[in-house]
Amino acid sequence: MPILKVGIIGAGEVAQVIHLPTLILLSHLYEIISICDISAQTALHCATKFHIPHHTTNPDDIINNAAVDVVFILTSDEYHAVYAVAALRAHKNIMIEKPLTLSLPAAQQILAAERESQGRVFVGYMRRYAPSFTGAFLREVASIPKIMYARVRDMSGPNTFFVSQSGTFQVKATDIPASAGEKRERLLDGLYHEAFPGAEEITDEMKKYCRFLGSLGSHDLSLMRETLGVPESVGGVSVNDPFYSAIFKYGTFAVTYESGIDGVAEFDAHLAVYGEKKRVEIRYDTPYVKGLPIKVRVEEVNEYGEKQTREIVSSYEDAYTAELTQMYKCFVEGEPIKTTAEDAVQDLRLYDAMYSKWRNDSPV
Known part of the structure; x- marks a missing residue:
């Protein structure tokens, strides 16, 4: 090849x-x-x-x-x-x-x-390419007869904490020309005005919201779309930098989205889907440390009426x-x-x- x-x-x-x-x-x-x-x-x-x-x-x-x-x-x-x-x-x-x-x-x-x-x-x-997502998670979600509710969460913690322990010894640049910053601001200004057409003023709050959805939000909402489809409408949003949330309407059920960045070194990124007698959750760890498993957790009522819990790792191969x-x-x-x-x-x-x-x- x-x-x-x-x-x-x-x-x-x-x-x-x-x-x-x-x-x-x-x-x-x-x-x-x-x-x-x-x-x-x-x-x-x-x-x-x-x-x-x-x-x-x-x-x-x-x-x-x-x-x-x-x-x-x-x-x-x-x-x-x-x-x-x-x-x-x-x-x-x-x-x-x-x-x-x-x-x-x-x-x-x-x-x-x-x-x-x-x-x-x-x-x-x-x-969306992680084997535990394409394998166990989507398979288990497909077995839920009727979805009642879903939750998307991404509280990623301080990124530098994980990057500093990744073993990659990243080098930060000290020689970026001043003209590059001016070009960057021009490009960003144009994109902000396109993202918020008709706005009399592009506020810092707008800019932060736009950048946040482009960073963490794009991971979570894309994953939600592949699992559940595109929402019919947005029921509500909360913008409170650095935390953001929304409610999406899917006809017979709703999805809660919550995301933010704080100083606690805990990477909490997951998508959970609830049925009447079955819950399926996929939980992602930080991608900056290789080898951490992406786990699928299933909680369900078995044929005896008992609560049964399973944890599945489809592969230890990292998503990248x-x-x-x-x-x-x-x-x-x-x-x-x-x-x-x-x-x-x-x-x-x-x-x-x-x-x-x-x-x-x-x-x-």
Whole structure:
């Protein structure tokens, strides 16, 4: 089987802690041939540490490199659409970390570029590729005759606590040019105005809500969609940075979503589905420490009327390894992509419904 040549744009935390080590361990499928970062210091560090033959600060060096088969877009969210469109116009396959982008108009630009491209888009919703999700969890949920209620929770704790113990020894850049910050703010400002059209002022509260849904929210709501489908409506939202919640209506049942970041080193991310006589929960641990199992817990009433509890681990393979293994099959063997750009657009539509509910609700 061919080894896909990878070019990476963005060498920050998610690259150093997750994707570079995972790609190295999948060397029978991928070879990293070039890496780009706005920081020359960071690009050099990653090239040296991970034995990458070429490094640059110019994304065009990745996008226009004829040897690159797949472009990994691992930059901060505001650059996703810019580099995705450019890579698709160069007919590259792209792996873009979630979120696809922060606004529907920007997402439509990506979709339009993909329609004209020989390349395809794979969005990095890694939780949806975890073997315990695709295996035990979805299987057990399917056996519930009628869903009565569901809960989505993601209280992730301080990220630096887990990253510092990941063994990846991440290096922070100190040489980012001032002009880069100005460009970043321009891009973000445009995305905020697209996400909140008609707003007289883009407040800090709006900005934080938008960034939060693009970070933690995109994991949780995408997982909810695959399990339960797209909600019919948003019943209510609470915006209280750094904690956010919502109620989604699904016709015969409702889903409670709650998420936030505090200083307690406890990674509590799970999706639980309730039936009349059966509860099924999948619980994710931090992805920044390899080897932690993703567990499925089942509580049900057995044939004797007794409470019965089971815990299932479908595999100890981490979600990122499973994700990139599947991506290889999509790009090389032509298997359909589950987490397409069109799929990711459904999250952005859901965010818009949440923004609308928040902004239109009257105070008590």
